[in-house]
Amino acid sequence: MSALEGRTILVTGAARGVGRAIAHACTEAGARVIVADILEEQGRATSAELLSRFVKLDLGDPQGIAACAADIARHEGELHGLVNNAAIATGIGGPEFDAIEIGTWDRVMSVNVRGTWLMTRECAPMLAANGTGRVVNLASDTALWGAPRLLAYVASKGAVISMTRSLAREMGPRGIGVTAVAPGILRNEATEYVPPERHALYENGRAAPGAMVPEDIAPTVVFLLTPGALAVTGQVLPVNNGFVFT
Template identity: 55%
Template sequence: MNPTSLLQGRRVLITGGARGLGHAFAEAAARAGARVVIADILVERVQQSAAELAAQGLDVSGLPLDLADPVSIERCVATAVERLGGLDGLVNNASITNSGGKSCEELEIEMFDRVLQVNVRGTWLMTRACLPALRQSGRGAVVNLASDTPLWGAPNLLAYTASKGAVIAMTRSLARELGSDGITVNAIAPGLVEVEATQYVPAARHQLYREQRALQRGQVADDVSGAVLFALSDLSRFITGQTLPVNGGFVMP
């Protein structure tokens, strides 16, 4: 199958599309033939991101989204479905970390709750809001961005690691529930990707990751895009409930 037609005619909503992984996923999906809406709480950045891709002749537009606000989620999904004329794929990419570097004793209760509210509840509510359109599609695919942190137990990252472990568990549960509707639900678990959102991670930690991977180099956003395209496409139509680590061999579960 020609990669440029892998998602031909598909209608895809990607959260967290203002920068980093979400921007890379949007570009890859659009180049594979999809019509894409990206959504983010960074309203100006998401519009700029969409405009940059549209200027390259790609069918990408942007919408505001606050995953902590159920009303914002419903409004975003309704607008995206109307704009695209339906929905074939959802990529739950948006998440927050915010607790990096703090031990379990130092981590504030409010921050723990905030991370789970966005990363776990937000993923559930986005998926729920998209279900009517995904069912109508007849070939719906949900791709949840997890992380390899719950696969090895990242220290001083308790809230984020717990939230991504929950995303992996939800992926399996949703796959069981939605299989009868012909909807696949899979998770992608990247390692430490070198993007703007991980600039807070000390350089020594980035170097440690590079050295301990089987593929000893830094991981960039485009390293993850192929797995997302695969999970959205017909190539994975009989794969569901799975978590695919994409980390250069740092963790091999």
């Protein structure tokens, strides 16, 4: 039996990059995957690849988040796993803390922090109903080592890590496990703008040196979505080839 056989999994930000890799890995593990993303054309393309369903989602819109969860309840009737992957990453190697615009800060927080909370809140009743619900939050190892010139993103992912721990305690009595995965910088279309020296910092500083791609993150997420992963609830797992140890 495949690891996720018979389980329905919602992956946000699944149109491309890490989310797409996770959606593919979950499908290969036997899950029925729902692709959610603000990028409609790319999201529909990914869902077509997986023979799955697409739901448009803007994590900056609370009403849209509620509508997404309602759509899943109406069409799927159940949900076993939520992967909170969608996020805004701004300016890696960009402005220092005193040059960040307030509008940028607020947008990052509304999507990465408030959006993760609201998505979890709206999906919680479905996740609790089956007794083996799992939430996997995509954090970042930038919040573990304090990456410079990226403060809004680092602060938002630090909040996601703290939220993961608190949610694990609140949702555990309902049978829901909540964990976080903290990747390092990956080589994909979402990081093409990252300065070469920042890529080199990561790739040369890893215990197992070299580049990482979205497919390197997906197997860990698949495990955390399984019924047996409750034993590691509340934990934050750096998946970065040993750039940061915890």
